[in-house]
Amino acid sequence: MEIETLDWLRTNEGERLLVHASQAWADHPGDPVRVASVVRRLEPDAEKAAAATTQAQLRAKAVAKFGSAAPVMFFTPDALEQATRTRVADHRAARLAAAIPGGSVIDLGCGIGGDLLAFARAGLIAAGIDQDPVRVAMAEANLAALGLAGAVLVGDATTIDTGGFDAAFADPARRGGRGRVFDVEGWTPPWPWVLDVLTRRALVKVAPGIGHDLVPPGVEAEWVSDAGEVKEAVLWSPGLATCERRATVIGEGGLATLTEDDDPGAEVRPVGAYLYEPDGAVIRAGLVTAVAAGIGGGLVDAHIAYVTSDDSFRTPFARGYRVLEELPYREKPLKAALRERGIGRLAIKKRGVQVVPEELRKRLALKGDHEGTLVLTRVAGQGTALLVEPF
Numbered sequence: 001m002e003i004e005t006l007d008w009l010r011t012n013e014g015e016r017l018l019v020h021a022s023q024a025w026a027d028h029p030g031d032p033v034r035v036a037s038v039v040r041r042l043e044p045d046a047e048k049a050a051a052a053t054t055q056a057q058l059r060a061k062a063v064a065k066f067g068s069a070a071p072v073m074f075f076t077p078d079a080l081e082q083a084t085r086t087r088v089a090d091h092r093a094a095r096l097a098a099a100i101p102g103g104s105v106i107d108l109g110c111g112i113g114g115d116l117l118a119f120a121r122a123g124l125i126a127a128g129i130d131q132d133p134v135r136v137a138m139a140e141a142n143l144a145a146l147g148l149a150g151a152v153l154v155g156d157a158t159t160i161d162t163g164g165f166d167a168a169f170a171d172p173a174r175r176g177g178r179g180r181v182f183d184v185e186g187w188t189p190p191w192p193w194v195l196d197v198l199t200r201r202a203l204v205k206v207a208p209g210i211g212h213d214l215v216p217p218g219v220e221a222e223w224v225s226d227a228g229e230v231k232e233a234v235l236w237s238p239g240l241a242t243c244e245r246r247a248t249v250i251g252e253g254g255l256a257t258l259t260e261d262d263d264p265g266a267e268v269r270p271v272g273a274y275l276y277e278p279d280g281a282v283i284r285a286g287l288v289t290a291v292a293a294g295i296g297g298g299l300v301d302a303h304i305a306y307v308t309s310d311d312s313f314r315t316p317f318a319r320g321y322r323v324l325e326e327l328p329y330r331e332k333p334l335k336a337a338l339r340e341r342g343i344g345r346l347a348i349k350k351r352g353v354q355v356v357p358e359e360l361r362k363r364l365a366l367k368g369d370h371e372g373t374l375v376l377t378r379v380a381g382q383g384t385a386l387l388v389e390p391f
Contacts, residue, residue, distance in 0.1 A: 003137050005051045006074065010141055014052070017043050021056035022071065032057060066114070072145040074138040079112040082173070084205070087250050088224055088231050089118035096167060096203065097122040099240050103166035108157035108197070109189075113139030113150070115169060115205075120148035127151045129160055158189050162200060167240070170197055171205040184214065194235075201239040208233045208284055212245075222246040223281040228319075230280035247285040249316050256316040258287050266292035268299045271326070271379055272310040275300070275388055276318040277349070291317045300379045304352040312391065321373065321388035329376075329383045335364050341387075342368035350376040353383055 008014045017039070024038040036053045043049040058080055062070035065085045075083075084092075096105060096119070103124060107116045110128025112135050119126040120143065127150060130136050136154050143150045162168040172187040172194060184191035184206075191214075194204050198219055208223060208230045215221045220241030222234045227250070236242075243259040266289040278291045283305045292298050294317070297309030307318060314320070327337045338346065344366045348357035353376050375386040 001051050001054070001076070001134060002047075003134055005047055006134065006137050006141065008048060009051060009055065009074070014048070017048065017052045018055060021052040022059060025053075025056040025060050029060070069117075069146055073112075073142045074145075075112055076135065076138070079114075079135060079138070082111065082171075083114040084118075084171075085226055085231060086114075086118070088226050089115050090121065091224065091248065091250060091255060092203070092205075092234060093118035093122035093124065096169075096240070097124050100124070100166045100201075104164075105167045105169055106160070106162050106165040108160065108162070108168055108170040109172070110139050110152060111135050111171075113142045113152065115171065116150055116152070117142060117146060117148060119169070120150045125149075127153075127165070129153055129155045129157050131156055158193055162197075162202075166201065168197060168200060168202040169204070170194065170202065174207055184210070198235060198237045200237065202237045203240060204235045206233050206235055208280075212286065220244060220246060221285070222248055223284040224248045224250065225279050225281035226250045227252075228279065230284060233284065245285045245287065247279065247281040247287050247317070249279050249281055251316055253316065258282060258285070258290050258317060260287065260290075262294070263287055263290035264293050265289050266298045266307075268302050268380060269297070269308065271300055271323060271384075271386065272297065272308045273323055274309050274312055274391075275321045275323050275375060275386065276307040276309065276313075276315070277321070278305055278307060278318045279316075282317050291315065300377065300384075301352065301381060304378050306351060306375075306377055320391050321375070322391050324387045324389060327374070327385040327387050329385045331360070331363065334385055338364060338366055338372070338374075339368065341372070342370045343372040344368035345371045347371075347373045348376065349373065352378045 020042055021039045024035045028034045039049045039053050058075040059070050062075055062080055065083055067086055105119050105124050105126055107128035110116045110130050116126050116128045128139055133154050136152050139152045172189055174187055210233050218238035220236040220243055224232050246259045248257045278288050288305045292307040295309045295313040297307050300306045300308050328334045346366055355376050373388050375388055
């Protein structure tokens with residue numbers, strides 16, 4: 001999209017076309033050709049009609065990340081793909097605002113402004129910089145659409161002096177022409193730049209799979225999950241860090257957090273009446289034993305992220321299952337045991353074993369009226385099959 005087209009979409013006439021396009025998308029979801037035809041009947045200019053159609057489609061998709069703000073925001077497809085979910089961005093912004101109340105933050109590579117919006121909502125003085133003029137224009141439009149204050153400019157984030165701000169935020173691009181880039185040296189900007197940013201008061205969003213060995217001394221690594229899905233890791237510089245490793249879990253009931261201070265350790269023990277599957281953020285942060293200690297239990301294996309206890313607990317850091325019985329681990333007797341119990345629909349969870357659930361399910365050829373959940377894992381080093389039920 002050209003900036004001139006974006007400017008036109010922000011006029012009264014353009015806003016009316018966007019409303020029309022959004023209604024067309026709601027009436028014909030998943031059918032962009034028909035939506036485009038509906039929009040073209042109202043707006044003969046091909047570029048304007050195409051831009052409105054694209055924005056309507058992106059806004060509908062963006063609701064999952066931006067909620068009620070999505071219908072008034074502007075996006076590009078790749079920027080929306082890279083954007084942080086609002087609940088995750090708001091948590092990060094609230095934490096920064098608590099550390100620097102009323103302070104200022106510069107977003108180094110702000111894109112369309114998703115994180116910038118969160119900083120502004122949190123009461124921080126927010127500014128952003130990005131090399132893409134269209135994204136900068138969209139960030140300005142998004143701030144204005146939501147009635148938030150903030151300044152955005154076009155420029156190279158790697159050359160700006162952040163000394164005039166209380167903190168800096170960065171989210172290096174981790175996608176290339178062939179998809180995700182897992183090597184930190186291939187990020188844009190690259191890893192040495194990230195390390196330099198972290199020598200000042202800063203926070204940097206990184207891939208959830210980042211190795212603990214890459215985290216510099218004094219820097220806190222926080223893994224964040226939302227609705228059970230690990231969304232990001234954030235590195236907090238020494239001036240903002242409060243621990244070494246943190247797992248933050250965001251759910252419908254609110255937010256909960258664990259750190260290494262909550263982890264006295266735990267031992268391997270026999271499987272009890274209940275099995276617990278720690279949240280992905282807990283696993284990434286290396287705090288599985290903290291969950292085990294919190295439920296008065298232990299590990300099923302020293303190298304497996306399953307926890308067991310004799311008691312039933314509700315915890316935001318793990319999903320719980322009641323252990324019904326242990327079944328044969330070998331495939332043929334396992335198949336017979338499941339058929340004997342009339343299990344025709346089976347959810348298969350596995351950890352630490354070489355099993356492809358979809359392929360195993362086909363080979364089992366289950367028949368029956370009952371549902372079941374099967375956990376395939378190692379217990380004290382031995383392959384084990386546990387029939388469980390969620391609670």
